[in-house]
Amino acid sequence: MLSLKHVYFFQAGIGILANTFLLVFHIFTIHQIHRPRPTDMITCQLSFVHIVMLLTSLDISSADMFKSLGFPDDLKCKVMLYVSRVSRGLSISITCLLSIVQVITISPSSFYLSRFKQKLTHYIVIAFFCICCFNLCSNSSMVINTVAHSNRTNLLNVNKYCSLTTINSIVRALYRMLILTQNIFFVGIMLLSSMYMVIFLCSHQRKSEYLHSMSISPRTSPAKRATCTVLVLLSFFVIMYCVDSIISFFSAVLWKYEPVVLGVQTLVGNIYATVSPLVLISSDKRIADILKKVINICQLFQELVK
Numbered sequence: 012m013l014s015l016k017h018v019y020f021f022q023a024g025i026g027i028l029a030n031t032f033l034l035v036f037h038i039f040t041i042h043q044i045h046r047p048r049p050t051d052m053i054t055c056q057l058s059f060v061h062i063v064m065l066l067t068s069l070d071i072s073s074a075d076m077f078k079s080l081g082f083p084d085d086l087k088c089k090v091m092l093y094v095s096r097v098s099r100g101l102s103i104s105i106t107c108l109l110s111i112v113q114v115i116t117i118s119p120s121s122f123y124l125s126r127f128k129q130k131l132t133h134y135i136v137i138a139f140f141c142i143c144c145f146n147l148c149s150n151s152s153m154v155i156n157t158v159a160h161s162n163r164t165n166l167l168n169v170n171k172y173c174s175l176t177t178i179n180s181i182v183r184a185l186y187r188m189l190i191l192t193q194n195i196f197f198v199g200i201m202l203l204s205s206m207y208m209v210i211f212l213c214s215h216q217r218k219s220e221y222l223h224s225m226s227i228s229p230r231t232s233p234a235k236r237a238t239c240t241v242l243v244l245l246s247f248f249v250i251m252y253c254v255d256s257i258i259s260f261f262s263a264v265l266w267k268y269e270p271v272v273l274g275v276q277t278l279v280g281n282i283y284a285t286v287s288p289l290v291l292i293s294s295d296k297r298i299a300d301i302l303k304k305v306i307n308i309c310q311l312f313q314e315l316v317k
Contacts, residue, residue: 019278023069026285027062033288034058036298049116049131050237053109054291056139060105061284064098067091068277085159088173093153100146100193102284106248107197108138110204113241117211149193152186198252201245208238240294244287251283 037055041047112135118125127134156176258276292298 016274019274019281020069022278022281022285023065026065026281026288027069029285029288029292030058030061030065033291034062040297047132049112049135050109052132052135053105053112057102057105057109058288060098060101061288064095064102064284065281067095067098068281085157088159089154089157092157092173093150096150096153097146099280100150101142103194103197103248103252104142104146105139106244107200107204108135108142110201110208110241110245113238114204114207117208117238149189194252194256198249201249205242205245208242211238212242236294236296240290243290247286247290248283251279255279 034055037047037051037058041051041055112131115125115127115131158174158176255276258272258279
């Protein structure tokens with residue numbers, strides 16, 4: 012269990028550093044460029060949400076951090092679990108929004124959604140506001156049902172320090188249906204967007220092969236590169252989400268959380284928040300150009316020192 016905890020802290024550390032770098036880079040990009048890419052705003056939002064999600068789960072998992080806060084145990088549990096649940100809901104919502112924006116960006120003028128291209132940044136702000144309000148409201152029951160860990164037998168221990176109280180079976184079923192419907196909707200939108208992007212990539216590939224046959228050197232367009240990146244993120248998210256949902260479902264049905272199962276679920280739940288910034292950083296040509304310049308400056312400085 013100790014080694015699993017070390018792996019988790021290492022994973023959270025990498026994720027926080029990568030998301031912080033991505034957030035700072037895109038904040039400077041948006042500030043310096045008058046018309047930034049629509050995906051820059053979404054990447055900022057996603058990075059910030061992932062930082063909050065990793066920090067919150069890190070605080071819950073660490074005894075020293077959890078006990079260092081000078082607040083009542085019930086209040087700490089309510090705040091931590093509520094923020095953790097809201098941030099996870101925002102992660103799936105913003106990833107879904109990213110897929111929709113990418114579809115709008117690559118769509119031709121004849122496509123229905125292309126009418127939103129002109130004011131896409133404005134619509135992104137409105138969509139993000141609506142997503143935040145929806146997630147804050149849909150997870151409000153966590154504030155009521157979360158308590159500090161005790162010896163009561165009718166509690167579901169979600170971690171070492173916090174538990175969930177039992178609620179009416181009908182209310183619990185309705186709440187699960189709401190969350191399930193919400194997640195199925197977002198995952199469904201992602202799958203539809205992924206299908207459209209696969210069709211776009213196949214069409215782009217045929218065009219590239221045609222240009223190659225005409226002895227014209229095809230170049231990878233920014234739209235294709237961005238579409239491939241979003242497609243990788245969506246595929247990875249859906250896989251991790253399915254694994255996390257299976258673990259959560261059986262734990263909720265059995266009304267029992269084993270420490271090892273909770274540790275594995277925490278690792279699985281945070282993999283996307285850790286891997287996604289690394290994928291976005293490695294695929295962003297602007298970041299690659301900056302890193303090349305930094306490397307060249309360092310090499311030049313070393314030569315001057317010698």
